[in-house]
Amino acid sequence: MMLRDTVRFSTAALRASPGRTALILLAMVIGIASVILLTSLGEGARRYVAGQFHALGSNLLLVMPGRTETQGGMPPMFGHAQHDLTLEDRTALERDPLIDMAVPIVFGTADLTYDGRERQVSVIGTDSNYQHVFNLTLMRGKFLPATARDRAEPVCVLGEHLYQKLFGHAEVLGDWVRIGTRRFRLIGLLQPKGKTATLDMSNAVLIPTVSAQSLFNRSGLFQIAIQTRSEAFARVQDRILALIQARHNGEKDITVVRQDAMASSLDQILRILTIAVGGIGTISLLVAGILIMNVMMVSVSQRRSEIGLLMALGASTREILLVFLSEATMLSLIGGVLGLMAGLGAVGLIASLVPVFPISTPWWAMIAALVVALATGLIFGSVPARQAAQLHPVAALSGR
Amino acid sequence: MIALREICREYHVGDETVHALDHVSLDIDRGEYLSIMGASGSGKSTLLNMLGLLDMPNSGSYRFEGRELMTLSEEARATFRREKIGFIFQSFHLIPRLSAYGNLELPLMLQGVPPSQRRERITRALHDLGLGERMDHLPKELSGGQQQRVAIARAMILEPPLLLADEPTGNLDSRSGDEVTRLLESLHDRGMTLVIVTHDADLGKRATRQIRMHDGQILHDRDGGAG
Structure with a gap:
């Protein structure tokens, strides 16, 4: 047939x-x-x-205190290091010609109060470069000023979600809010962008690094985000490790993680x-x-x-x-x-x-x-x- | 044309062995008109199935046009049935979802006849049997006599040399039965070898040669009848 x-x-x-x-x-x-x-x-x-992850920006390395033995994967959230990462480490890293920006990050939670309303928020202490490294856009106002780089200026920038919850649609730019025990002037509002791997940006408040350090009574940094000039991440990674080791009396007490390494391991899982x-x-x-x-x-x-x-x-x-x-x-x-x-x-x-x-x-x-x-x-x-x-x-x- | 020698066919029913065919020998010449009669269980249908290679003997020899068929493969037996045998059944065995045309097309499809040649052959075959107007009818839209005529047309369409009919009039009223009998006899008149298995003594006696079977053996074999 x-x-x-x-x-x-x-x-x-x-x-x-x-x-x-x-x-x-x-x-x-x-x-x-x-x-x-x-x-x-x-x-x-x-x-x-x-x-x-892509929204976080490419060419991104995260330097954290503490050492992890595993390759790739997620970094230690709170490292127990011999030495803290400091703003001086940041400045030293910035001098490396392969590094474009080194952004200090201090992280904690505190109560934010305004006009009798109170809410626990994520507080990120950082500097003006944070906006470029993490591709943030402002809805209104200004970002943290360059003058607040190493000074405890009482200014803050608020995530959109938090702003909605606390103020509704009221015009509050320029008003003072209380974060923990200190007062900060609200100077900018962030465009909604979503969550990064670690932080919900729309639910966070950004203040200068030194302000955060004194707010949380901490001398070290949570991490330093590095934007590299080069695609040769492995080389930059080695240089960061060597540089910090030299500064920390020969101790290898930091972990450097590539943002996209984390992304690719998550990608593989999914x-x-x-x-x-x-x-x-x-x-x-x-x-x-x-x-x-x-x-x-x-x-x-x-x-x-x-x-x-x-x-x-x-x-x-x-x-x-x-x-x-x-x-x-x-x-x-x-x-x-x-x-x-x-x-x-x-x-x-x-x-x-x-x-x-x-x-x-x-x-x-x-x-x-x-x-x-x-x-x-x-x-x-x-x-x-x-x-x-x-x-x-x-x-x-x-x-x- | 056909030479059967010492054909045996046994069935096992439980512990019992039934000898459906018991050392049967038979010669059939080209152009013969043969009827096989006998009581139920006498082995007449088994003999017909052997002749058509629907069933195989346990022992013996079957030569067709000089060629031994006992050693044929499954595939070769199918080819033999397609090219040499036309079957006609008591219950017509038309495929109910296919029209008269579709049922006649089956042998042509199996033979690999190109579609372009099929229509003419089917139309001619149906016209010859007076079924030209019924080409597109489904079997259930045809009378019993018409269905059997379609089945005969299907058996004839590849012009096989041997026609085997198992109780061809068994399901028909007497008028339709007569029509079908006359049709089969006209095919014999045109030179076709015709073997009919029947209970019907009147039909059996019309054959030029009659065989009566009993307990798997040929009881008698004689020439005669109206022809």
């Missing part, structure tokens, strides 16, 4: 039982659509996190997670496969006399096998394509309903979905097809 005739014969058989065909198609559609949807959600999460959720989706495909097998087995037993007739007319066992395999394959492929369309439709719907979430279908998931659909049809269709081909002609003709 020519391939065209096999397909035509199988199509007629599928059309003759619309209920059965629709049931199998539905199962395939659900299976494939769920694989597409789950992997798209996973990929969206990965892109979202990657985007957040990629594996995407594959894992895709794998969970394939369980529903397995169910669809078993349904195909079951329904086709029923079909074979209902069509015994037809199979017997085909044998009497001279169809070989191979041709009988092909007829039933092509039915299973057509069902799974059509189901696969419809499922792909349904999955992409659902992804499109989510994209339009939640525009900030960068949901996206990976190309490999689309190809894998179709390949798995085809394989499902072939594998689960082969059992009933074999059953049909192995019938004895006389028994089949009599419907036994």
